[in-house]
Amino acid sequence: GAVVSQHPSWVICKSGTSVKIECRSLDFQATTMFWYRQFPKQSLMLMATSNEGSKATYEQGVEKDKFLINHASLTLSTLTVTSAHPEDSSFYICSAQSDRENSPLHFGNGTRLTVT
């Protein structure tokens, strides 16, 4: 089945630094990938839609200059949290879908970000 790999699984960084999270589709090409954020005991909130070869589409309230998304190839999207602050600590999850009709979104294993 479709596999999405996300790296790193967890990261601890100091306030003010930047963190890059990678999302790869391993056995299929994904023209579109999605980035979600999940706070404890809350639902997954869509942050942005990453489109290969073009700019990402951000959801309302998500700062595009803070959460930089790059989708340089059909199998890789990256999310960079710039100048991270403690309130950015969360579980970040990427997802991707193959081109098959009605195929489900497959999720990466998520990245637990802790900003100290």
Added chain:
Amino acid sequence: GQNIDQPTEMTATEGAIVQINCTYQTSGFNGLFWYQQHAGEAPTFLSYNVLDGLEEKGRFSSFLSRSKGYSYLLLKELQMKDSASYLCASHTGGGNKLTFGTGTQLKVEL
């Protein structure tokens, strides 16, 4: 806007049957996903309903009524490992955008 409601918590007994309901009010509705999420892990796909009716897949079944904006996930022969959060998500629009409910935390007891 998109609005999805599901119970916050449920408790059931090992070997029993449990039904997790989900109601939605969305525009541009295409279908309804159910995902399972264990604590600290990413969601895993369970089912996707586009047409009205019940779809059975092993111990798990999912039902959809588009006219009522209602879906449920039915888990049979519950096992301890089924303790997890179950997320319903509406699939809307021309892209693959999903809107998730808050999830139902299911606890399976002996």
